[in-house]
Amino acid sequence: MEQKRAIVSVIGKDQVGIIAKVTTILAEEKINILDISQTILQDFFTMMMIIDVTKYEDLEALQQKLADLGEALGLTINVQLEDIFQAMHRV
Template identity: 70%
Template sequence: MRRAVVSVIGKDQVGIIAKVTTVLAENNVNILDISQTILQDFFTMMMLVDVTNIENLDSLQAKFDGISEEMGLKINIQLEEIFRTMHRI
């Protein structure tokens, strides 16, 4: 299984989860774990997803970029091993 981390940060508003998960569902990406919280007006969400059937994450990132621009969010997707390496303490 090949896994990736999706992070979403921005001002809380209606439809964030719906739009992000719609992109995942349309691309046959399963959510393995999810955590989200709202801190005052700020929304944060982290998801661990199965991207075994996705050859290149750039196409998903491009779709997330459209949502980011539309909703004023920061959405990133990166392979789990890259995420772990970048955030190692």
């Protein structure tokens, strides 16, 4: 079966424990993280994670959980299937 991947993007003000909290939720959902990259630009935290959602049915539930976390921390957290980035940025 072809691997289905999604991109988690986290954008907002830097603070202690962002990665820990996001990855805790992913671990609870038994979702494997394939790649992480992160930068900080003038206190502005940007993280992008590629996760494996091949066996994960309910993407919307995960989106909701992460959105709730984002709200609590004052961050924007999006989960989108990777294909959209592939389509827009790769020929």
